[in-house]
Amino acid sequence: MKLDMIKGPGGALSPASDEVADKMSKFSTGDIYPVEIKRARNPRFHGKVFKFFEFCLGHWSAEKTHWENMDSASQGESFRKQLTIQAGYFTQTYSLDGTGFVIEAKSLSFGNMEQEEFEACYSALINAAIKTVFAGTTDEVILNRLQGFF
Numbered sequence: 001m002k003l004d005m006i007k008g009p010g011g012a013l014s015p016a017s018d019e020v021a022d023k024m025s026k027f028s029t030g031d032i033y034p035v036e037i038k039r040a041r042n043p044r045f046h047g048k049v050f051k052f053f054e055f056c057l058g059h060w061s062a063e064k065t066h067w068e069n070m071d072s073a074s075q076g077e078s079f080r081k082q083l084t085i086q087a088g089y090f091t092q093t094y095s096l097d098g099t100g101f102v103i104e105a106k107s108l109s110f111g112n113m114e115q116e117e118f119e120a121c122y123s124a125l126i127n128a129a130i131k132t133v134f135a136g137t138t139d140e141v142i143l144n145r146l147q148g149f150f
Contacts, residue, residue, distance in 0.1 A: 003015070003023060004016035041114075041118060045115075046108075048122075048149070049122050049125070051149075052122075052125065052129075052149045055145065055149070056129050059142060081105035083125060083133070084106060084108065084121070085105050087128040088124055089106040089121050090103050091106060106121075126149060
């Protein structure tokens with residue numbers, strides 16, 4: 001069971017809502033309950049990162065006319081994964097057929113990455129995009145929009 005809690009004075013955890021309080025009323029006072037605590041991620045920052053991916057993909061594919069008939073969702077997902085790998089956020093395993101390594105992008109989901117790591121990943125994504133997607137870009141409008149993500 002997942003319960004949202006608020007840390008109060010003295011370190012005590014209190015229910016974050018009446019709904020959570022109702023769920024907690026089923027627990028016996030004085031009993032010990034194992035708890036796993038995770039910091040909540042900032043959903044607005046998460047949205048900013050995915051807007052950054054959209055901006056990068058739009059710039060990268062703007063001149064590639066042969067992409068116009070491709071499934072944009074699939075292309076976007078592939079682009080996100082490739083840029084994440086370029087940023088250094090990946091896992092590397094040995095391939096089942098023994099021919100080499102398989103590299104997969106790390107998941108950016110709320111459950112798989114804490115806020116601090118997500119912020120560091122975002123910084124690395126910006127650096128990777130500057131080196132790959134925006135290399136050689138001189139368009140001031142594009143560069144100003146890019147700087148807006150810093």
